Amino acid sequence: MSIFIKNGVLHVSGAQNKLRGKGQELPSFLPDYTMLDIETTGLSPYRDHVTELGGVKVRNNEIVAQYSNLVTYPGSNKVPAFITKLNGITEQQLLDEGVPVRQAMPEFRDFIGDDVIIGYNVNFDLNFLYDLTKKFKLDELNNDYVDVLRLARVYYPRQRNRLLDCIQRAGIAQIEQHHGLADSIDTKKVYDDFREHFTAELLQQAKDKVKNLDLLADELESWQLGFRNPINNKKIVFAGNLGMAHEEAMQLVNNLGGQAQTEVTPDTDYLIMGDHDFFDKNNAARLKAEEFNHAGSKIKRWSEKFFLNMLDEWARS
Known part of the structure; x- marks a missing residue:
């Protein structure tokens, strides 16, 4: 399993079909x-x-x-x-x-x-x-x-x-x-x-300037992250059935300057859910995020597909 950027294109084992199959810069x-x-x-x-x-x-x-x-x-x-x-x-x-x-x-x-x-x-x-x-x-x-x-x-x-x-x-x-x-x-x-x-x-x-990075090897330097990195300083929770390996998803977040959390908290920024789980109104993580949002938090809930395509945009920037 692996997550890396080659010639500006994001590659994600187990979830490549969730990404737009655009060409190479x-x-x-x-x-x-x-x-x-x-x-x-x-x-x-x-x-x-x-x-x-x-x-x-x-x-x-x-x-x-x-x-x-x-x-x-x-x-x-x-x-x-x-x-x-x-x-x-x-x-x-x-x-x-x-x-x-x-x-x-x-x-x-x-x-x-x-x-x-x-x-x-x-x-x-x-x-x-x-x-x-x-x-x-x-x-x-x-x-x-x-x-x-x-x-x-x-x-x-x-x-x-x-x-x-x-x-x-x-x-x-x-x-x-x-x-x-x-x-x-x-x-x-x-x-x-x-x-x-x-x-x-x-x-x-x-x-x-076209990126070539192993996103699971080590925490990236600030010059590699750039100012467009959408994960930097964000607290992120993964929930449900993902295409990518759950452990690798968490390592990806930590390497990109974010903080992977094991559960939703009031200061969580993004809740990333498996594409099918995204529509489950009874999902425990979703219910917890909604509870915190009603109390004033601003947790954004995204599907894995949306999250990965956002990351691909950063890879191509």
Whole structure:
């Protein structure tokens, strides 16, 4: 049994099927790829949904095809006010101009094909798109990818690195459009600018930032944990039937700077439950957490699947 990160991808014995089977990050400069960007109603692929799909297909560094569609759903198409303020997309616009997601997603999956995917903070986009390909039983979105944000963090160290910051520094534009196709084109321009100015040393630094860690060997150093580690300083309890070994799950937490607890207490941060146990309203650990929460605690209850995918996001960051 083992839990480790290889080339930025989390591997968990006994529970690998709970993780999104996304591809591997490949910091590099490629002549052929699909650049993509999506707009959504929020940050969580579990709660929110895609409102716009956009992308460009690139061959020999030149755009040869484009894809752009607003997306609608059979149920609610409400758009939060803060999202409309950000990108101008409204519920009425989706209803007037949008394409049903059942039609749009197969088209977009076909547009991507087997290409390496490139994007800015692209794991955000891939999570939504991966789940949609699974929902509609399309070819799994396991394409390898390049994250332009990783390149930006090396090229502009210790600076804020939103897409907006990069396009302004490179003189590409003064504003970010927050629309799939327009942002895909702007990200390609940033990627091309990096291609022109990156040295071999900078590219190697980017490659070295991709994590390779044995998460059960020893307690990790602070520089390995990074500031995005979701377990650091958290008290965590595991309950129910897990895919991963219970003892290894506890060791994982301790090695990542958290504290594995054997039972729920008022100061527990996360209760991680087996995927089937998660829905058991009579589970003893769940009842204890609810009791403490009624008394003022703030214990979050997550399924093993949710927990592992959150950890995979950290592994890929």
